[in-house]
Amino acid sequence: MPRVRQNIITNEWVVVAPERNHQPAHHAEKMFSSEMKHIYPCVFCHGQAAWHQRYTSLDTKDIYVIPNTYPAFQDKDELEAVGHGFYNDSHSYGDHEVIVLKDPRDKLNTLKPAKLYELLKVMQGRLQYHQKETEHRFFIPIYNHGRDSGASMAHPHAQFFGSDVMSPRLERELEVTKNYYDDKKECVFCQMIKFEQDEQTRVIYHSEEAIAFTAFAPRYPFEIWVMPAHHNMSFAEATEKSLEGVAKAMHRVFEQLDQKLSNPSLNWFIHTTRSIDKPYDESFHWHIEITPRLGKQGGFELGSDTTIQIILPEAAAKLLR
Numbered sequence: 001m002p003r004v005r006q007n008i009i010t011n012e013w014v015v016v017a018p019e020r021n022h023q024p025a026h027h028a029e030k031m032f033s034s035e036m037k038h039i040y041p042c043v044f045c046h047g048q049a050a051w052h053q054r055y056t057s058l059d060t061k062d063i064y065v066i067p068n069t070y071p072a073f074q075d076k077d078e079l080e081a082v083g084h085g086f087y088n089d090s091h092s093y094g095d096h097e098v099i100v101l102k103d104p105r106d107k108l109n110t111l112k113p114a115k116l117y118e119l120l121k122v123m124q125g126r127l128q129y130h131q132k133e134t135e136h137r138f139f140i141p142i143y144n145h146g147r148d149s150g151a152s153m154a155h156p157h158a159q160f161f162g163s164d165v166m167s168p169r170l171e172r173e174l175e176v177t178k179n180y181y182d183d184k185k186e187c188v189f190c191q192m193i194k195f196e197q198d199e200q201t202r203v204i205y206h207s208e209e210a211i212a213f214t215a216f217a218p219r220y221p222f223e224i225w226v227m228p229a230h231h232n233m234s235f236a237e238a239t240e241k242s243l244e245g246v247a248k249a250m251h252r253v254f255e256q257l258d259q260k261l262s263n264p265s266l267n268w269f270i271h272t273t274r275s276i277d278k279p280y281d282e283s284f285h286w287h288i289e290i291t292p293r294l295g296k297q298g299g300f301e302l303g304s305d306t307t308i309q310i311i312l313p314e315a316a317a318k319l320l321r
Ligand SMILES: [Zn+2]
Pocket: 038, 042, 043, 044, 045, 046, 104, 155
């Protein structure tokens, strides 16, 4: 029988209908390889165009940071006033940077925990910088991996976005989880971690510092959430120990996805508050959402903003353990 499950962080419902998956091993057996061909000359490679524009003071052993050449958001002084009568049409104020892995042979699916940690540290540094130097409300570090992820360049890289426009998705998470806290005086994420550890059926990996599990009510098949085990609302405030633990959890997840689903295309992104968002201090808990891109959404999904999942999250976790 199909069921509906609620995402406790957003209050959204999803339909879970495993009977619609006519071949039981459907996803496991398909080849999802997301390989993209690294083409030379590559603008991100050492010595090329991007390399010369990099913020040299931000260089780490394996990573450099550049402003995006074709940004989605820009600094205020670079923009002219616009208007559109009846419609709202405004400046796109914000930040858009590219965080490039220096070695073109690096691949997310086989990246070592130490390099994932280095990447998280650079992302955290950009958040710390931009939340201090700008008034932007919304920040999101992201990584696109593979052909179907929206990545336009094969050279491995992450991106950092900041914007004056608040994300409705994050705003919703903040509101719903704040309501939960006001009602129960507990962080819903901390409660979720306890419940997942007790139940075990969706857990892929856990340690003292971090947990990775398939989402109870996912938007994407094999959607995985990675959370620091200790309460902390902002990624900007995460300790080195916590980030090391999260990097190990991510490594395990990417390794399993690589081996069991033949390296699928995926996106991952960090949901966090700014350090100054004190109203959410107790109620929000920063986390990473990993969304493999295994299928395409249909009219029902797009029209209703509700997804139908044919892979049970429990079956997905079992495969990935
Ligand atoms: Zn390259």
